[in-house]
Amino acid sequence: MGEVRLEIPARADYLGLARQVVAAAAAVEPTFRDERIDDLRIAVSEATTNAIEAHADLDRDERIVIRCNLGDDCIEVEVMDRGSGFDPDEVEAMPDAEDPARLQHEHGLGLPLLRVLADEAEITSGEGGTAVRLVVYRSPHLAP
Amino acid sequence: MLFALDVTKQQGWTILAVTGELELATAPQLRQRVVGLVGDGDTRIVLDLSGVDFADSVGLGVVVAALKRVRGRGGDLVVAGAVPRVRDLFEITRLDEIIDLFPSVGDALAAGVGDAGTPMGRSNG
Numbered sequence: 001m002g003e004v005r006l007e008i009p010a011r012a013d014y015l016g017l018a019r020q021v022v023a024a025a026a027a028v029e030p031t032f033r034d035e036r037i038d039d040l041r042i043a044v045s046e047a048t049t050n051a052i053e054a055h056a057d058l059d060r061d062e063r064i065v066i067r068c069n070l071g072d073d074c075i076e077v078e079v080m081d082r083g084s085g086f087d088p089d090e091v092e093a094m095p096d097a098e099d100p101a102r103l104q105h106e107h108g109l110g111l112p113l114l115r116v117l118a119d120e121a122e123i124t125s126g127e128g129g130t131a132v133r134l135v136v137y138r139s140p141h142l143a144p
Numbered sequence: 145m146l147f148a149l150d151v152t153k154q155q156g157w158t159i160l161a162v163t164g165e166l167e168l169a170t171a172p173q174l175r176q177r178v179v180g181l182v183g184d185g186d187t188r189i190v191l192d193l194s195g196v197d198f199a200d201s202v203g204l205g206v207v208v209a210a211l212k213r214v215r216g217r218g219g220d221l222v223v224a225g226a227v228p229r230v231r232d233l234f235e236i237t238r239l240d241e242i243i244d245l246f247p248s249v250g251d252a253l254a255a256g257v258g259d260a261g262t263p264m265g266r267s268n269g
């Protein structure tokens with residue numbers, strides 16, 4: 001399958017479209033299990049939400065690019081923004097559930113979720129923007 | 145997709161039913177509704193997620209914010225009816241350890257004592 005490429009405005013109301021397109025691309029492969037497509041939808045939602053928020057201070061014409069490639073056993077998705085970047089290693093750890101401070105953290109769940117649900121997740125970030133590369137296998141036992 | 149919020153009252157609890165996808169585009173509506181309810185003194189809330197077919201971390205975050213708000217006023221918030229996929233997210237993020245999850249609104253109300261002044265019992269110990 002060739003590359004599917006989607007460019008969206010950095011607006012929350014385009015988030016659902018991004019999920020739909022990527023899920024539909026994965027569903028081209030009929031053996032892609034439904035629960036894996038669900039994992040993919042959430043992971044893409046997390047990556048695209050981060051990208052939309054990274055564009056908050058940019059010109060409205062700047063687009064977020066979502067590229068996906070469907071392979072025999074997996075789909076690779078890359079979400080690219082032109083925000084100011086961040087250090088993924090510096091993301092604050094979430095307090096334990098029993099810590100009363102846990103309730104102070106309504107943000108910060110996105111990257112941990114993304115890393116759990118995708119079989120591979122790679123974040124490259126710099127001053128020119130951030131690229132999040134995700135790979136989800138059509139069946140969990142195929143993941144390396 | 146349609147996103148809707150519906151409020152009813154049962155046994156001293158406010159049932160806030162959410163329909164649609166709970167994410168960046170829709171979470172502010174839920175946040176605003178909870179702020180309004182708590183402002184009106186409704187601090188015992190059952191959040192009915194049976195109509196939510198998709199949620200992500202932004203959706204979970206607004207639930208955490210709602211819980212913080214009601215507990216700050218001496219109330220409580222529980223989640224009812226989450227479909228397995230959404231319930232999984234509470235478990236992956238360990239939010240199920242700070243928020244009570246019930247299979248349905250009926251189960252949530254049954255677990256309570258029906259006394260408007262008494263907190264609802266936990267379902268998961």
